[in-house]
Every structure is written in C-alpha cells, then in structure tokens.
Amino acid sequence: MSSTSIRAxxxxxxxxxxxxPSLVWFAVFxxxxxxxxxxxxxxxxxxxxxEPTYIGVENITKVFxxxxxxxxxxxxxxxxxxxxxxxxxxxxxxxxxxxTKPRGYxxxxxxxxxxxxxxxxxxxxxxxxxxxxxxxxxxxxxxLGLDSWATAWLADPDTAxxxxxxxDLWRGVGWTAVLxxxxxxxxxxxxxxxAQIDGAGRLRTxxxxxxxxxxxxxxxxxxxxxxxxxxxxxxxILLLTKGGPGTSSTTLSYLVYAKAFAQRDLxxxxxxxxxxxxxxxxxxxxxxxxxRSREEDxx
Amino acid sequence: xxxxxxxxxxxxxxxWGYALLLAAPLYYLAVSAxxxxxxxxxxxxxxxxxxxxxxxxxxxxxxxxxxxxxxSVLVSVVAIVLTLGLAIPAAYALARHDNRLARVITGTFxxxxxxxxxxxxxxxxxxxxxxxxxxxREFQMLFLPASALPLxxxxxxxxxxxxxxxxxxxxxxxxxxxxxxxxxxxxPIARPGVASVTILQLLTFWNEYLFSLTITGTAxxxxxxxxxxxxLISDATNLGVLAAGTVLTVLPVYVAYSLMNRRMQExxxxxxVKE
Numbered sequence: 001m002s003s004t005s006i007r008a009x010x011x012x013x014x015x016x017x018x019x020x021p022s023l024v025w026f027a028v029f030x031x032x033x034x035x036x037x038x039x040x041x042x043x044x045x046x047x048x049x050x051e052p053t054y055i056g057v058e059n060i061t062k063v064f065x066x067x068x069x070x071x072x073x074x075x076x077x078x079x080x081x082x083x084x085x086x087x088x089x090x091x092x093x094x095x096x097x098x099x100t101k102p103r104g105y106x107x108x109x110x111x112x113x114x115x116x117x118x119x120x121x122x123x124x125x126x127x128x129x130x131x132x133x134x135x136x137x138x139x140x141x142x143x144l145g146l147d148s149w150a151t152a153w154l155a156d157p158d159t160a161x162x163x164x165x166x167x168d169l170w171r172g173v174g175w176t177a178v179l180x181x182x183x184x185x186x187x188x189x190x191x192x193x194x195a196q197i198d199g200a201g202r203l204r205t206x207x208x209x210x211x212x213x214x215x216x217x218x219x220x221x222x223x224x225x226x227x228x229x230x231x232x233x234x235x236x237i238l239l240l241t242k243g244g245p246g247t248s249s250t251t252l253s254y255l256v257y258a259k260a261f262a263q264r265d266l267x268x269x270x271x272x273x274x275x276x277x278x279x280x281x282x283x284x285x286x287x288x289x290x291x292r293s294r295e296e297d298x299x
Numbered sequence: 300x301x302x303x304x305x306x307x308x309x310x311x312x313x314x315w316g317y318a319l320l321l322a323a324p325l326y327y328l329a330v331s332a333x334x335x336x337x338x339x340x341x342x343x344x345x346x347x348x349x350x351x352x353x354x355x356x357x358x359x360x361x362x363x364x365x366x367x368x369x370x371s372v373l374v375s376v377v378a379i380v381l382t383l384g385l386a387i388p389a390a391y392a393l394a395r396h397d398n399r400l401a402r403v404i405t406g407t408f409x410x411x412x413x414x415x416x417x418x419x420x421x422x423x424x425x426x427x428x429x430x431x432x433x434x435x436r437e438f439q440m441l442f443l444p445a446s447a448l449p450l451x452x453x454x455x456x457x458x459x460x461x462x463x464x465x466x467x468x469x470x471x472x473x474x475x476x477x478x479x480x481x482x483x484x485x486x487p488i489a490r491p492g493v494a495s496v497t498i499l500q501l502l503t504f505w506n507e508y509l510f511s512l513t514i515t516g517t518a519x520x521x522x523x524x525x526x527x528x529x530x531l532i533s534d535a536t537n538l539g540v541l542a543a544g545t546v547l548t549v550l551p552v553y554v555a556y557s558l559m560n561r562r563m564q565e566x567x568x569x570x571x572v573k574e
Contacts, residue, residue, distance in 0.1 A: 016393075019404050022386060022389040023389075025448060026407075028445070033426055037419060108315075110560070111318045111322055117502070117552050117556055120509075122506075122525070125531075125532075125548075129327070139344070228415065231415035232415060239529055273418065
C-alpha cells in the first residue's frame, strides 16, 4: 500500500459526521412526529387549543366501537383491494407495450406521464368539473342518449367510493406503466429478442420472459402504490366528497384528518393513525410474500 | 439495442383507449376554461362558441393566484436549497465510507423513504404550533426538506459512488481537503444526480397540498397556489373560472416539462427506480 492511500485513508476517517445535520433534520421533522402519534393516541385532547390529559386505552375502546371506524376500515380495504390488483397488471402490460416502441409511443408516453406532473389539488379540481352534476361525464352521457345513467357521481352513496377509486386508477396506471417501461428498457434486450426468435407468442414473452426479469421491481412498485393509495387518499376525499354521503367514502386516511380538524378529537384521530400504520406494514409484508421471486429463495 | 417491434391488436386498442381516457379530462379542462357554466353543460366537449378569456382574469383575482404563485415559488426554492445543502454533504460522506455505521445510516434513510409523509400529519401540526411557526411559510420551508431527505441522500450517494478512486487519490495528492474534493470532484461528477434530485423534489414541493393546507393555512398572504386553487369552489361555483384557475396552476409545470421533457422524465423515473 502506497503512502498516499494511507494518507487518504486517514483523511477518510471521520467524514461521517457530515451526515449528522441531515439525520437530525430527519429525526426532528419525520421520526419525532411519527413517534408522537403513539403518545397522542393515549390522550384526551379536544382541540389543539386545549390542554391534553392522559386517558390510556380509552380512545382505543371508543374507536373500535365506532361504526364510522368500521366503515372506514371497509372502505380502505375495498379501495386498495380493487385499485392495486387492477393497477399493477394493467400498468405492467401497458409498460411492456410502451417498451416495444409501438407506432406513436412518444405520444403515448407523454400522455401516460402527465398525471405524474399534476398535483392532487389540481386533480381534484379537474374531476370536480368533470364529475359535477352538470359536468363532462353527465354531458357526454346525455349526448349519447344515456341520460338515465347520469348521476351526481360524488354525491351518490352508491358511486362515491367507486368514483374515487377510478380517479386513483386514472392517475396511477399510466404513471406506473412509464416506470415499468423505463425499467424494462434498462435490461439487456437479448433475452426478450431471443424468446421472440424462438417463436414465443407476445403474451408468453411478456409474462414468462419479461415479467420474471423485473419481478423485484414489480414488487417495489406494488408496495409504493399500495402505500400511496392507502395513506394519501385523504386529500382527494377532502376536496371531492368530504367522506360522504354519510360515511360511504370515508377511508382510514380521511378519518385521521377529519377527526383531528373537523371533529376536534386528536386522541381518536391518532388511534386511527396507528391502525393505518399497522395496516400499511401488514400490507407490505403480504405483498412481499405474494411477489417473492424464485431467484431470491435460491440466491 | 433494438427493442422488439411486434404489436398485438388488443394491446394497441387498450393503450390508445387508456390514452384517450387520460386526454379527455385534460381537453375538457382546457375548453371549459373558456366557457360559461351554461355552455359547459350544454356543449361539454365542443370548442367554445365565444371564447371567454376573462375567466382567466376572474380566477387570477378571485383566488389571488399571483400572490399564491409567489408563495409557492418562495417555499419551493428555499426548501430545495436547504434539501441540497443537507443531502449533498451526507451523500458525500456515505459515498466515501463502507463500514457498518455508514450502512446503518443508509438503512435508516431507506426505511424513511417508505414512510408516507401523511402518516404523521397531525403530530407535525403540533410540532409547528410548539415551534411558534403555525400559519407561516417558514415551517414548510423547514419541513419539506425533511420529507425529501431519504430519497435525495440515497440517489446522490449512488451518483457519488461512481467517482473513480484514482481521481480522488490524485486530488488528495495535490493536497485537496474534503471541501475541495466535494466541490471540484464529487459534485461535478454527480451533476446529473443533483439535477434529477432538484427536478424531482421541486415538483414534489410545488405540488404539496395537505401539509400546506393544514399548517401554512388558507390566509391569502401566505397560502400556496395548491391551497389557493380550491378556494374557487363555492355554493355556486363558476366551473369556467375554476377550470381557468386550474389551467393557470398547472401551466408552470407543463411549460417546464415541454422545455426539458427528457430530463424531467429521467428525474421522475429515477425517483421510483431507486433500489
């Protein structure tokens, strides 16, 4: 070993302190609030203006006996159980299609990409117009002579949740497809080309050659989309339905928000927050188990 | 490298069908921005009979979009400077070490990447109140970098790992200290990474809604454009004005995208491709 590399080695020691500012920042603004959830869940705290008092597990019994909470669990389960199994396979197929560079794929990829640029509040405003009783969807149905299908999509208890799930898909499928296409393009093309020269059909090449090659990535994106759908639904619901009519579109995420800010019960809100967190962790383990790649078992 | 070019009819139909589904609301938005409520309902997808350009002016004034755009720019720019200021030194340190402590720190950020920021919304509001920063833009400037740090540090570390050791050795031989190494070797080589992180996080900051709404709030002097836009909804919403406001809000993002769509697509896919 030359003297320079020894000197470089000496210099190298102790640089890790440069990570301290970012770790402190992360601890104060991210880890701290996350830990505080568990404390707030044990408090009677009627509004941010009042002093909280400790009441232990009382909030938990109250939450678990509340029909609104049951409805929120049901709606959240429906939301992820419909949105994710539809979104991921569809996005993979569309992503594979983009990857094969079909005619007009540039236009397709720009369009698929565009929901990723639009904020949740803008998405909310676009669909507020499209779905309002005098909006685009009902207008289109009228033009097609299907007036009887027209409804107040967001104010009808039978359609509110389904409509919100449809918006999740509108946003999520194309964006995820672009990500799959980018991933497939980063792989060596020979394997897929070889499969096609061997005469494997399109479907077989897609599912039996391309899919196993990106399975780890499919798993990562499934987890991310699951967490996104589960946790961030509050914003869109706040903008479009406020959880209603009744509790028909109240999800766990929205309940956390509504209990804290509209109904002024922070303890209740944070019990739901903890449930949401546990639900998220459980879902991640489930997705990991379902999409375990074979290479990983033997690796 | 040539990708296979065989196309099934079904795939073609499906892909263009979905593209149409994506385009329709955007088209509807654009034409509605120039119409009255009555025309929006009676001729939803037709071009406007008379082009009501004043919808844009009305939206601009009603929601005070000018002030809101300035607030958004201010918050996003300060937050991105702070993010880079925190993440670049950390990434440099992590790229130069491969011991157990460095792996623990990397692991912390990897786990942090998975936590959706929404999870801790309410305790974050409490924190803002305790710091005396509730209802201010300053809290968002401090908070947004924290939510962006895990991904930013991880991405930048990956890019900084590509610095050739020989280059570091020769710079060290010339007597370069950490600061010189960082500024004149690591950052220039990691420039595509810095660009990606900047684009990705600027977009995230610009689009942030729920924290801005609950912490910065709806007061006209501090609210961001994402918070100002929904104030156009009322009991008697003028859908044309709402659409015009929405167009004005997404316009900066689309202009940026049309100027550098390739770079932007790279940056945003890098954010999720990270592994």
